Amino acid sequence: MAKPDNRKDNVERLQKMVENTKENIEAAEETMDNEHLTAPxxxxxxxKNERxxxxxxxxxxxxxxxxxxxENGRI
Structure with a gap:
């Protein structure tokens, strides 16, 4: 039997995903400073950072x- 959809923590979970993605962008930008990287x-x-x-x-x-x-009580 499938678990019921529990969306009570979705906002917090999504906010954490935003934070993690921003951290990945920053790390990738730091990597781009590596002079040994090729143009490709x-x-x-x-x-990838655009995505x-x-x-x-x-x-x-x-x-x-x-x-x-x-706010509208649907969760």
């Missing part, structure tokens, strides 16, 4: 939805 490696890091930034925006939208549901 740097491009790959830049592309990470898009993820952060999605997380923030989901946080807003979850907060609204919480």
């Amino acid at each position: 490696e740097k491009n790959a890091i830049e592309d 990470r930034q898009e993820s952060i925006e999605s997380f923030k939208a989901e946080i807003a939805d979850e907060k609204e549901d919480r």
Whole structure:
């Protein structure tokens, strides 16, 4: 039997995901300072950080939805 959907901690969980993703972006930017990286490696890091930034925006939208549901008693 499947567990019931427990969304009570979704806002906090999503906020932690935003924090972790920001930390990953910062670490990747520090890695880009490595003079031994090739141009393709740097491009790959830049592309990944762009995707990470898009993820952060999605997380923030989901946080807003979850907060609204919480405020309206749907959670």
